Amino acid sequence: MSVIGVLTAGGDCPGLNAVIRGVVGRAQQCETPVVGILDGWEGLMENRTVLLDRDKVRGILGRGGTILGTSRMDPYVHGDGLASCASTLSRNGIDRVIVIGGDGTLRSAMALADEGLQIVGVPKTIDNDICGTDITFGFATAVQIATDALDRLVTTAEAHNRVIVVEVMGRTRGWIATHAGIAGGADYILIPEVAYDIDHVVEVIRSRHRSGHKYSIVVVAEGIDPPTGYEPLEKKKDAFGFDRLGGVGYQIAAAIEDRTHFETRVSVLGHIQRGGTPVASDRVLATRLGVAATDFALSGLSNVMVAVRGTDIVTVPLAEATSEIRGVPDDLYTTAKTFFG
Numbered sequence: 078m079s080v081i082g083v084l085t086a087g088g089d090c091p092g093l094n095a096v097i098r099g100v101v102g103r104a105q106q107c108e109t110p111v112v113g114i115l116d117g118w119e120g121l122m123e124n125r126t127v128l129l130d131r132d133k134v135r136g137i138l139g140r141g142g143t144i145l146g147t148s149r150m151d152p153y154v155h156g157d158g159l160a161s162c163a164s165t166l167s168r169n170g171i172d173r174v175i176v177i178g179g180d181g182t183l184r185s186a187m188a189l190a191d192e193g194l195q196i197v198g199v200p201k202t203i204d205n206d207i208c209g210t211d212i213t214f215g216f217a218t219a220v221q222i223a224t225d226a227l228d229r230l231v232t233t234a235e236a237h238n239r240v241i242v243v244e245v246m247g248r249t250r251g252w253i254a255t256h257a258g259i260a261g262g263a264d265y266i267l268i269p270e271v272a273y274d275i276d277h278v279v280e281v282i283r284s285r286h287r288s289g290h291k292y293s294i295v296v297v298a299e300g301i302d303p304p305t306g307y308e309p310l311e312k313k314k315d316a317f318g319f320d321r322l323g324g325v326g327y328q329i330a331a332a333i334e335d336r337t338h339f340e341t342r343v344s345v346l347g348h349i350q351r352g353g354t355p356v357a358s359d360r361v362l363a364t365r366l367g368v369a370a371t372d373f374a375l376s377g378l379s380n381v382m383v384a385v386r387g388t389d390i391v392t393v394p395l396a397e398a399t400s401e402i403r404g405v406p407d408d409l410y411t412t413a414k415t416f417f418g
Contacts, residue, residue: 086117099367227261244326247298
């Protein structure tokens with residue numbers, strides 16, 4: 078009998094529990110055991126597991142985080158690849174694994190599949206930047222949280238005649254910044270994909286003030302370059318050696334205030350964007366992906382990722398999914414620019 082292992086790795090994301098529930102629900106329907114692997118790759122390397130059934134996943138659909146836990150440990154960075162995981166797989170009878178993760182996690186999954194482990198990936202990231210899929214679960218929730226924040230910040234900015242710089246997540250791509258900026262009526266949006274001139278940003282803000290709008294909202298993705306005249310921020314590392322971003326919003330705010338003398342404040346949304354309850358659309362999408370991943374795993378497919386194409390759930394090779402980071406298309410950013418100022 079097949080045994081499915083399921084793990085969540087990398088950063089947490091709204092909807093992870095809905096995927097796990099989808100996997101367990103479909104597997105039990107197919108009379109297939111599911112072993113939950115705790116704390117991502119770390120649990121697979123150290124044999125930390127729990128048997129999952131319908132009772133174990135009741136009531137988790139709307140919960141944030143992940144009941145399995147996660148970490149940024151990697152079997153190739155911190156271990157010897159498949160050899161580091163072989164004992165756990167053997168002890169638990171796991172012959173196929175559903176891996177829920179972002180770009181880095183899926184790269185490791187592909188390497189394990191290349192070594193012979195049967196793997197189906199599920200794309201997970203609030204950044205919406207994985208190739209091969211139209212959208213990732215968690216993105217809609219992150220955008221809604223950022224939009225809600227913008228709605229609140231607009232009113233306080235207007236009340237005090239302030240410029241407010243809102244820094245959102247987006248390590249290398251600006252999907253959250255662009256969508257939330259459009260939805261929240263931002264007066265300028267800065268994303269890593271598009272070079273910017275801080276003097277043009279300043280001129281747009283001055284123009285607003287001259288026309289009687291004495292407040293402005295500027296949305297920036299955390300991964301943009303610092304403004305001209307400012308040194309790149311020193312990158313701190315987490316416990317597993319990965320870069321921790323954040324803080325460029327303060328440089329943008331300082332540059333704006335220095336040039337305009339308008340009072341400028343900063344709001345860094347940070348991890349609030351990926352914590353808490355997933356919105357309904359993310360719950361539905363995550364459930365569909367979990368069910369589909371189970372079907373594909375049981376059919377014998379490997380080295381693939383489940384993906385959204387239009388309204389359909391399909392598979393794409395993990396090699397395609399990890400080939401590059403998917404950026405904001407030009408036409409979407411052009412739409413956003415229509416409302417700058």
